[in-house]
Amino acid sequence: MSSSRRLGVDVGGTKCLAVVIDGEGTVISEQRRPTPMAPDLVLDTVAELAQAMRPWDSAGVGMPGLVTRNGVLRAAPNLVGIDDLKVGELLGERLDCLVHVDSDATCAAVAEWKFGHGRGVDDFVMVTLGTGIGGGIVAGGALIRGANGFTGEIGHMVVDPDGPPCPCGKRGCWERYASGSGLAWLASRANGGSGVTRIVELAGGDSSMVRGEHLSAAAREGDAAALAVVDEYCRWVALGLVNLTNILDPALFVLGGGLADAADVFLQPIQRWFGELLYAPDRRRHPDLTFAQFGERAGAIGAALLAAVH
């Protein structure tokens, strides 16, 4: 990796985060702005951030959605009104340089692969457990992009065709169960049955406000209802990881997203379920399972590194 200064911008549903990193992946500077609601304004914001953070030698952008290999955002469920936006071309004109663009989850995978827990690992899958689930795949020592650039949409792997509807139009997508939103849904569903009073108490007494952090806090206290939800959630996470293992046989999964803050609660049950659900579990080395090294900056750092992996 050269010693050049690399700019990376992560465009999220609510905020844009820009970083400049050095050749060791260290963040030299960082700025953030709210993500505007109109497509043109999003590019304005990214361009302004990029100009404000000069000097830099290369630029990359991570977007939440389907990004083609030549930098067109084809669809982005969490960015209102955006589709078919030529992010790479339009930003390239404004900034007068080549701008690399990829999905936010691919960017997070690149960050972990180059400077995080995936360093030196030839076969690993990054799994970002947030509002949805994103993925980035490294196989045989290379980042896997696919025919269109759309690899890693692992959250829309259907794991139950009769499951709850997904905004993507299908039912029972993995992210309905195993994302951060899925965890809140499982908790609220459990609340309809036997009492989960401690979880709701921690959420300020309003069951509609239950979030992952309330659940993990109650689980840490040993609350039985919370532990049951954690167990069910971890089974769903493991089910998807087993599916990915059957397909890709990685040496490592890196889990990103908000869950990384509660590794103590989730890691062990995910590993146990993984062993129970895997085919021929005693005949193979199980993939390592770890939480991401880079937190909310993973997407921006990875975007900065896109120029190095293209």
Added chain:
Amino acid sequence: MSSSRRLGVDVGGTKCLAVVIDGEGTVISEQRRPTPMAPDLVLDTVAELAQAMRPWDSAGVGMPGLVTRNGVLRAAPNLVGIDDLKVGELLGERLDCLVHVDSDATCAAVAEWKFGHGRGVDDFVMVTLGTGIGGGIVAGGALIRGANGFTGEIGHMVVDPDGPPCPCGKRGCWERYASGSGLAWLASRANGGSGVTRIVELAGGDSSMVRGEHLSAAAREGDAAALAVVDEYCRWVALGLVNLTNILDPALFVLGGGLADAADVFLQPIQRWFGELLYAPDRRRHPDLTFAQFGERAGAIGAALLAAVH
């Protein structure tokens, strides 16, 4: 591809098929023997076939199961009593040469990639729909092997955790629905409801004997019950292909196995369901869908080609 003579042996649950191919992938000679029921005897049979077919310049073997990168068959559900068999090492000693070993589905993928419908395609997935479902993955112009060599166990992707039990120990694996056995199961299940008399008639009047060919024959005649089963089956096939598309974004799926003989019945409904189940179907180029060029010889031809892709 050089002009050398390559030996390939495909070890199946019931028979071993050996071929010698030339540099263009053309089969020069072929022999087959029943697969014996004891592990040592399987290797004897392969070695005898290999000796009988000399001269050849390289040798490869395809096995139905989990094969490590250094040629150890770790588990093989359809070969009685076989596990942890050092196929590569033991055959190498007997034949006094390097013997390449991989799973039968990976071999089939190699055959299609080098000389079949996958020729020149950088991102494709081979899907063999037989007793179970096997897979072989080419991504970014390379055969994907995984950390242990176990990629492509796509039949054990769980698509319904409450589905029917699978011999692998889990429930609702894709191959319970979308394999050749799955098709027979869906047909027999339909038989329990409204009458599928024409299908059973074609199966000689015995509903337990219903196979894919009876179903496709009845469907070709326009039999409504058969067409309904075909439709349900194709939906399950498409569901798994959509999952694989979300993960790997291939340009092409090549479908192998017995179904390839009834492409006229299955191809169109699979494509229609694929379009219905895919996320953002109008925002991307759909992968091409085709049936394998090589029939029952795909595994043996691909095994012969392993030496060229290792």
